[in-house]
Amino acid sequence: MSGRRKGAETDAATDAPPSRWAWLGRLWRLSTGRFGLIVVIIVVATAIVARFWTPFDPQQVDISSRWLPPGWPHVLGTDAAGRDILSLLMAGARTTILVAVGAGIVATIIGIALASLGALTARWVRESVAVFVDILIAFPVLIIAMMISAVWGGSLWVVIWAVGIGFGVNIARVTRPELRRVLHSDFVVAGRASGLTPAQNLMRHLLPNVAPVFIVQLSWGMAVAVLAEAGLSYLGFGAPVTEPSWGLLLAELQQFITVHPLSVVWPGLAITLTVLGLNLLGDGLREATDPTLTHARGAGRVARTHVPEVVA
Amino acid sequence: MSEFLVRARGLTRRYPTPETRLFGPRVYTTGLEDADLDVRAGSAVGIIGESGSGKSTLVRLLLALDAPTEGTVEFDGRPVDASARARSLHWLRRRTGIVFQDPYSSLDPRMSVGRIVGEPLWALGIEGDRRARVREVLEDVGLEAAMANRFPHEFSGGQRQRIALARAIVHRPELLVGDEPLSALDVTVRAQILELLGELRARDGLTMLLVSHDIGVVQSLCDEVVVMKDGRIVEEGPTEKVLLQPQVSYTRRLLASIPVIDPGTV
Amino acid sequence: SAGSSPTPSATAAPDPNASVAIRLVLEPENLDIRQTAGAALDQILVDNIYEGLVARTPEQEIVPSLASDWSVSPDGLTYTFTLREGVLFHDGQALTPQDVVWSLTTRKATPEWRDSARLANVTAITAEGQDITLTLAEPDSSLLWNLTGRAGLVFKEGDTVDYNTAANGTGPFRLDSWRQGASITFARNDEYWGDQAQVAEVVFDYIPDNQAALNAALAGEVDVVTGYDANLKDQIEANGDFALVLGRSTDKGTLAFNQQPGSPLADKRVRQAIRQAINHDTFVEALASGETQYGPIPSLDPGYEDLADVAPFDPDAARALLEDAGAEDLELTLKIPNFYSTTIPQILVSNLNDVGITLEVDSVDFSTWLNDVYINKDYDLSFVLHTEARDFENWANPDYYFTYDNAEVQELFAESLAATDEDEAAELLAEAARIVSEDAAADWLYNGASVVAVGTNITGMPSINVNERLDLSELAKSNG
Amino acid sequence: MIRYTLTRLALLLLGLLVASVLIFLSLRVLPGDVAQLIAGVNSSPGQVEAIRERLGLDQPLPAQYVDWIGGVFRGDLGSSLLTGTAVADELAQKAQVTVPLGIMSLTIAVVFSVPLGVLSAMRRGRADGTALSVGAQTLAAVPVVWAGMMLVVVFAVWLGWLPAQGFPRAGWQDPWAAFRALLLPALTIGIVEGAMLMRFVRSATLQAVGQDHVRTGAAKGLTRNAALIRHGLPDVGLSVITVLGLQVAGIIVGAVIIEQLFTLPGIGRMLVADVSARDLPKVQGELLVLTGFVLIIGFVVDLVHRLIDPREREAA
Amino acid sequence: MSLEVQDLTIEIRGRRVVDGVGFAVPDGARVGLIGESGSGKSLTALAILGLLPDGATATGSIRWNGRELIGLPDRELAELRGDEIGIVFQEPRTALNPIRTVGRQIAESIRIHEKASRRDAAARAVAEASRVALPDPERIVSRYPHQLSGGQRQRVAIAMALACRPRLLIADEPTTALDVTIQAEILDLLLSLVRDDGMSLVFITHDLAVLSQIATHGVVLEDGRVVEDAPVSQLLTAPSSPVTQGLLRDATATLWRPGGAPAGGAA
Numbered sequence A: 001m002s003g004r005r006k007g008a009e010t011d012a013a014t015d016a017p018p019s020r021w022a023w024l025g026r027l028w029r030l031s032t033g034r035f036g037l038i039v040v041i042i043v044v045a046t047a048i049v050a051r052f053w054t055p056f057d058p059q060q061v062d063i064s065s066r067w068l069p070p071g072w073p074h075v076l077g078t079d080a081a082g083r084d085i086l087s088l089l090m091a092g093a094r095t096t097i098l099v100a101v102g103a104g105i106v107a108t109i110i111g112i113a114l115a116s117l118g119a120l121t122a123r124w125v126r127e128s129v130a131v132f133v134d135i136l137i138a139f140p141v142l143i144i145a146m147m148i149s150a151v152w153g154g155s156l157w158v159v160i161w162a163v164g165i166g167f168g169v170n171i172a173r174v175t176r177p178e179l180r181r182v183l184h185s186d187f188v189v190a191g192r193a194s195g196l197t198p199a200q201n202l203m204r205h206l207l208p209n210v211a212p213v214f215i216v217q218l219s220w221g222m223a224v225a226v227l228a229e230a231g232l233s234y235l236g237f238g239a240p241v242t243e244p245s246w247g248l249l250l251a252e253l254q255q256f257i258t259v260h261p262l263s264v265v266w267p268g269l270a271i272t273l274t275v276l277g278l279n280l281l282g283d284g285l286r287e288a289t290d291p292t293l294t295h296a297r298g299a300g301r302v303a304r305t306h307v308p309e310v311v312a
Numbered sequence B: 001m002s003e004f005l006v007r008a009r010g011l012t013r014r015y016p017t018p019e020t021r022l023f024g025p026r027v028y029t030t031g032l033e034d035a036d037l038d039v040r041a042g043s044a045v046g047i048i049g050e051s052g053s054g055k056s057t058l059v060r061l062l063l064a065l066d067a068p069t070e071g072t073v074e075f076d077g078r079p080v081d082a083s084a085r086a087r088s089l090h091w092l093r094r095r096t097g098i099v100f101q102d103p104y105s106s107l108d109p110r111m112s113v114g115r116i117v118g119e120p121l122w123a124l125g126i127e128g129d130r131r132a133r134v135r136e137v138l139e140d141v142g143l144e145a146a147m148a149n150r151f152p153h154e155f156s157g158g159q160r161q162r163i164a165l166a167r168a169i170v171h172r173p174e175l176l177v178g179d180e181p182l183s184a185l186d187v188t189v190r191a192q193i194l195e196l197l198g199e200l201r202a203r204d205g206l207t208m209l210l211v212s213h214d215i216g217v218v219q220s221l222c223d224e225v226v227v228m229k230d231g232r233i234v235e236e237g238p239t240e241k242v243l244l245q246p247q248v249s250y251t252r253r254l255l256a257s258i259p260v261i262d263p264g265t266v
Numbered sequence C: 001s002a003g004s005s006p007t008p009s010a011t012a013a014p015d016p017n018a019s020v021a022i023r024l025v026l027e028p029e030n031l032d033i034r035q036t037a038g039a040a041l042d043q044i045l046v047d048n049i050y051e052g053l054v055a056r057t058p059e060q061e062i063v064p065s066l067a068s069d070w071s072v073s074p075d076g077l078t079y080t081f082t083l084r085e086g087v088l089f090h091d092g093q094a095l096t097p098q099d100v101v102w103s104l105t106t107r108k109a110t111p112e113w114r115d116s117a118r119l120a121n122v123t124a125i126t127a128e129g130q131d132i133t134l135t136l137a138e139p140d141s142s143l144l145w146n147l148t149g150r151a152g153l154v155f156k157e158g159d160t161v162d163y164n165t166a167a168n169g170t171g172p173f174r175l176d177s178w179r180q181g182a183s184i185t186f187a188r189n190d191e192y193w194g195d196q197a198q199v200a201e202v203v204f205d206y207i208p209d210n211q212a213a214l215n216a217a218l219a220g221e222v223d224v225v226t227g228y229d230a231n232l233k234d235q236i237e238a239n240g241d242f243a244l245v246l247g248r249s250t251d252k253g254t255l256a257f258n259q260q261p262g263s264p265l266a267d268k269r270v271r272q273a274i275r276q277a278i279n280h281d282t283f284v285e286a287l288a289s290g291e292t293q294y295g296p297i298p299s300l301d302p303g304y305e306d307l308a309d310v311a312p313f314d315p316d317a318a319r320a321l322l323e324d325a326g327a328e329d330l331e332l333t334l335k336i337p338n339f340y341s342t343t344i345p346q347i348l349v350s351n352l353n354d355v356g357i358t359l360e361v362d363s364v365d366f367s368t369w370l371n372d373v374y375i376n377k378d379y380d381l382s383f384v385l386h387t388e389a390r391d392f393e394n395w396a397n398p399d400y401y402f403t404y405d406n407a408e409v410q411e412l413f414a415e416s417l418a419a420t421d422e423d424e425a426a427e428l429l430a431e432a433a434r435i436v437s438e439d440a441a442a443d444w445l446y447n448g449a450s451v452v453a454v455g456t457n458i459t460g461m462p463s464i465n466v467n468e469r470l471d472l473s474e475l476a477k478s479n480g
Numbered sequence D: 001m002i003r004y005t006l007t008r009l010a011l012l013l014l015g016l017l018v019a020s021v022l023i024f025l026s027l028r029v030l031p032g033d034v035a036q037l038i039a040g041v042n043s044s045p046g047q048v049e050a051i052r053e054r055l056g057l058d059q060p061l062p063a064q065y066v067d068w069i070g071g072v073f074r075g076d077l078g079s080s081l082l083t084g085t086a087v088a089d090e091l092a093q094k095a096q097v098t099v100p101l102g103i104m105s106l107t108i109a110v111v112f113s114v115p116l117g118v119l120s121a122m123r124r125g126r127a128d129g130t131a132l133s134v135g136a137q138t139l140a141a142v143p144v145v146w147a148g149m150m151l152v153v154v155f156a157v158w159l160g161w162l163p164a165q166g167f168p169r170a171g172w173q174d175p176w177a178a179f180r181a182l183l184l185p186a187l188t189i190g191i192v193e194g195a196m197l198m199r200f201v202r203s204a205t206l207q208a209v210g211q212d213h214v215r216t217g218a219a220k221g222l223t224r225n226a227a228l229i230r231h232g233l234p235d236v237g238l239s240v241i242t243v244l245g246l247q248v249a250g251i252i253v254g255a256v257i258i259e260q261l262f263t264l265p266g267i268g269r270m271l272v273a274d275v276s277a278r279d280l281p282k283v284q285g286e287l288l289v290l291t292g293f294v295l296i297i298g299f300v301v302d303l304v305h306r307l308i309d310p311r312e313r314e315a316a
Numbered sequence E: 001m002s003l004e005v006q007d008l009t010i011e012i013r014g015r016r017v018v019d020g021v022g023f024a025v026p027d028g029a030r031v032g033l034i035g036e037s038g039s040g041k042s043l044t045a046l047a048i049l050g051l052l053p054d055g056a057t058a059t060g061s062i063r064w065n066g067r068e069l070i071g072l073p074d075r076e077l078a079e080l081r082g083d084e085i086g087i088v089f090q091e092p093r094t095a096l097n098p099i100r101t102v103g104r105q106i107a108e109s110i111r112i113h114e115k116a117s118r119r120d121a122a123a124r125a126v127a128e129a130s131r132v133a134l135p136d137p138e139r140i141v142s143r144y145p146h147q148l149s150g151g152q153r154q155r156v157a158i159a160m161a162l163a164c165r166p167r168l169l170i171a172d173e174p175t176t177a178l179d180v181t182i183q184a185e186i187l188d189l190l191l192s193l194v195r196d197d198g199m200s201l202v203f204i205t206h207d208l209a210v211l212s213q214i215a216t217h218g219v220v221l222e223d224g225r226v227v228e229d230a231p232v233s234q235l236l237t238a239p240s241s242p243v244t245q246g247l248l249r250d251a252t253a254t255l256w257r258p259g260g261a262p263a264g265g266a267a
């Protein structure tokens, strides 16, 4: 496109002010993003519905109708105590969301705090925080969970805090260098030359620019929380044993996998789909909210998938 | 207003090098060494010199975007302290504007052009119809006002440079500092921008400090030239004098290598 | 013996060189049976490695062991045992009467040793030739029983063995090796004073997970599975290699009520309401084994009596009681160690919910349970499976975590101990047990069964009360 | 380089020291103690107190810490309160299961994820490439417990090819049996971690595809795929090394669950058991070694980065 | 040895960015491609070697010695690349592999095409480095790209392209990153190669002064189309298309005049 004639650069298609919600449309147009969004919406909707209605009371034990195969009225069958698996799954969605969102919030706060401390402060504070983060990385999430659970008893909070802390540290570890990189980029200096204070610079330039890495990390963290809930419940450090939770259900039903293999499929499927949905939603969000990835232009601008560097 | 808008004395900037270790002695490279510079109000000063000679460093120090290791800077008679809080430098920001060397990396990729250009107005709390002013300045630099809704990556290199220029002048500064503001433009656009800068000088009495490796540009725009090499100012003076009767051998070599359109060589 | 696996011996003869792998659930933390608590130790070490003067059969009968014979004076104050001769410890040293005296005396004098209090009543322990004499301050109907347990175990005086990880006893098996976190191996003691064990080696494989145990059985990795889930009966019997045996046990699934003043459970009506809200049959059905139990004493123990009439399942009555007590919308917390089946709290939550009690379940590790419930008595409801036989004493101990304090019960229990006649002692216990049950001092959710899956080529595997004792002296395996 | 190594080493030691304090303090928060566990449910407070004294649990905390860390400096990790065995010996014993398990899992993860990740990136936009990437995404979302159970049902119960659980008593003296015992668990961790790794390799490769110096390689006469492999993969390799370093922590976590599921006598299961038993000297010794291990891996990863990537060698 | 491009059209995701471009480079010719930014110069160059970015497709005809290159399998194209046709990319900063020494990178095409031993190739690399006037060639070959200045990197890229003595060199703005002094040296080098070895040259630039020194023939692109194709002397003195006229007019406005007064602007 040339600047030959003044005012000759109209590009009608892009000149309408971009809608605030345009990214949603872009997200929807990505097949992975659409899948992730649908899955997450379904899980959230299920959790809300389960708050008011489930086919059966998920805690209602009915020994005489235990281990019913899928059928009517127990659509997905019943478990060892005769509880309705569908109702348990529906009610478990709430637990899952609680854990995912809770861990997400904790991880966000810890991650941002540690990353900011590790990137924006005086040199010695910065370096000490970096070393500290490295040490915390070496603490497996599970050990944190076991310790917390031993102190306060097994509960969802254990999972939330453990995964939140564990993943917060990971987020800090990944976000910090990103923040440092952005900090040194010219547009931050340009912001300073325009008169921005450090805080304004942080809000306007730094945080939005580390957001892609952050979103992917966060969605991954939430997915890990769902998986960790399953793993911790299996080890007996997770949700209270009578709470409806997919992880617990999986742990409980897997004891009978050779007898009632079908029943184990449901919680396993629910977890896998949710985790997949969260991961894809994260990838999709990163892509959809990044203006540089939308109508790609210019050489070498292949959509770059940033995969988080941390796997817990 | 004093005669000199900018006065720098003994400016020195040393950078710690990577060889510096946690417990070792610090090792420094010199970015700028003992530079004195005066910029008369209303004048246009060009800075030329080879790559790495300290041109950008000098510019950053003058605008308090970096603190000098030694030396002082005064703007309009008032000392500039780069380590002061951002708000206490607002007076300086209000009166200066800068175009960075690499236009693309100086534009936040996640912000629309409108927000980028309007940022100084917002940050300095300048009242008035900001949106109208942004539109106006975009048109001044030869862009469509409607482009305010697009993002930097949607523009060509030349357009980006014009966006950066628009941001530098949106708040009507007295001093415009350009770090190679024309390098990415193709010849056509370059001519246009030169015209605009000339207009701003004539109309608003804008003072200019231009870093460039295109000596043709300096020749056509500036009344004074500073030549730099290895972090030092080796020669300075009125444009005509420096470019036509260079005193220093380095300047002479520089001038001799500039290609010219010469259909005869073919 | 009668308590052993009913499957008749397979066609082939027992293989004296056989190695039998037995799946157990709970691994001991260390092997020091003198000091360390836990049924996991009694289960494998007593009878097999260590022996006392007397022993008990699976049917809870008291029989001779290191003592070939014994007599009790008519006043019940003097017990005389005749020690066998020619008994050797595993390390080759001979068992002397002095070892017995030393073992019992040290036990009595060392509070750190388990069950030392059970010998408190003994005033003198002496030996004369092969005769060992115990003199009591007052009659004690439980003494012989106590001597079949840890209190009566005989060690070598001055032994230097590291009891934490090694053992030196007189039993039919020697401790061969302990791979922590995996298995303990016993080898036959060829120098045994009695009938030689019929297998060369027994391996206890500690597999906590039921499904893993089933898989191990199906893959032929273990010969016997104890602590099995009876719900999986069909699976393990499917290919004909195993038969599931349900034996009785003294496992009491005890739902303790914290009835200290200030607790909502201090009100007997609330406790009674909880008992009546619980449908005990569902536990038996859910576990596919065991039987209901409505009082503190299981059917294997003396003093048992069917107390079903005390707390019949009746949610309406329960609701009425709660209303009466002004305890509607009660919220309670159940502390339960995390290794028990989740079905138990699930049923409790459901049952109590039906009468308007909200039950929170706090699943904790055993150390935390010990700290919170056992020591600090900081709980509303607690569930633990008490496996020990004849442990009524806890209901007569107001300091125990049951927090049950009833002078009448304490007196009856003391009388039963002092009774010289077994039947009389049992009667007194039964009377006390009824009071405990009527006071709703706790609820007994079920009397567990020993669920053992035994390979069809295995004989002589005990099936009664295997969580507490596993006497393997008659275990045999044929190559069939 | 030597200077960097030394500085980095000092940092590592400092990290270990801080970690030791953290571990020590966090463990003291746990309620309950080993003395009570030994004494059991029919004990008096006096008995418990006596045991506590015997085990040295009555000493003040700083004294206990100094005692412990002093031992560590002398190479003594302490010993178990319950069995009296040296923590180092126990760890060495259990490491015979966990270390091979970790190595096998990592090997499986790397062996299947790197080629498949590269392949799925090279075949991007085509059906097979998409299928590979969707497959990886899905596998990475499967709970480890579930994956393990499914593998057991198929390979141990239905097909009977591999043992369902446990580790042979003879240990590595019977290498074949030991190897077979670890195969299913390693496969479980390897597949799930490998799927995550594959996802990562794929995107790193995609990034390499767009890099100019890969195109330069092609301009010199390599085919475009050869150029990607020669010039793009080293970069991918670097980032994979970083991820692998971090994944070690993930594998340790995976090992805790998997050892439980397959009843393997390894470090993970021991750790869970020891925390439950409040055998704190043992737990803190084990945690220190695990943490130290992860820190050392981080150290090695940094060094490898420096060795391979000349830019790192000079950058601050 | 000649290159003929006919009716070359390149589409990226449905957008036609090069539209029917055609020109010829006879043996030993020096052709300059000029045109403003985004007019399709670089893509045309990439298409010749089959190195278009993902998602770009080329149609039309590109003949090298009569052999059709479009549609040729990558394996056969690879044999031409670096051997008969060399290319210098626009971005010297990213075109070099950051984790290989520059010596190895220069030697790579020699190893590929001439199957030279590692040692021979290394020795050749030193020679090539000194040919592009890199200072201290023996030492500089063992450095890594980031240890070189922008100008030095650009010269390494040129040395890589010239290592196998290609018959045709495509150079995409190879001197924009350079000081004017070094730029002059490079231009001299290229000219001497054409003169002495009979190499042909396709030189992409937007600097008319540089064009006038390096090329005999000029092809002017706008929006993916050829708007003028003429000898450089004619192009610079009597341009026929308005595009070229505009370019020339604007260029002279800021041209360095060693003797004269400033040409444009308002002083």
Ligand SMILES: Nc1ncnc2c1ncn2[C@@H]1O[C@H](COP(=O)(O)OP(=O)(O)OP(=O)(O)O)[C@@H](O)[C@H]1O
Pocket (backbone or CB within 6 Å): B015, B016, B029, B030, B031, B032, B049, B050, B051, B052, B053, B054, B055, B056, B057, B058, B101
């Ligand atoms: N942040 C920094 N850290 C270390 N060294 C620096 C830094 N910034 C600049 N330098 C060094 O200081 C010297 C002067 O740099 P400066 O950017 O001022 O040069 P310049 O004249 O603007 O060059 P160019 O024409 O290439 O932009 C150079 O040697 C450069 O390597």
Ligand SMILES: Nc1ncnc2c1ncn2[C@@H]1O[C@H](COP(=O)(O)OP(=O)(O)OP(=O)(O)O)[C@@H](O)[C@H]1O
Pocket (backbone or CB within 6 Å): A001, A296, A297, A298, A299, A300, A301, E012, E017, E035, E036, E037, E038, E039, E040, E041, E042, E043, E044, E053, E090, E206
């Ligand atoms: N990978 C790509 N994806 C999408 N569009 C591209 C890509 N590469 C180039 N283009 C577009 O193709 C057109 C021609 O690009 P090209 O790089 O050939 O321009 P050029 O003439 O070399 O310009 P310059 O002088 O700026 O290098 C431009 O409009 C550009 O935006």
Ligand SMILES: [Mg+2]
Pocket (backbone or CB within 6 Å): B055, B056, B057, B101, B179
């Ligand atoms: Mg500069």
Ligand SMILES: [Mg+2]
Pocket (backbone or CB within 6 Å): E041, E042, E043, E090, E172
């Ligand atoms: Mg180009």
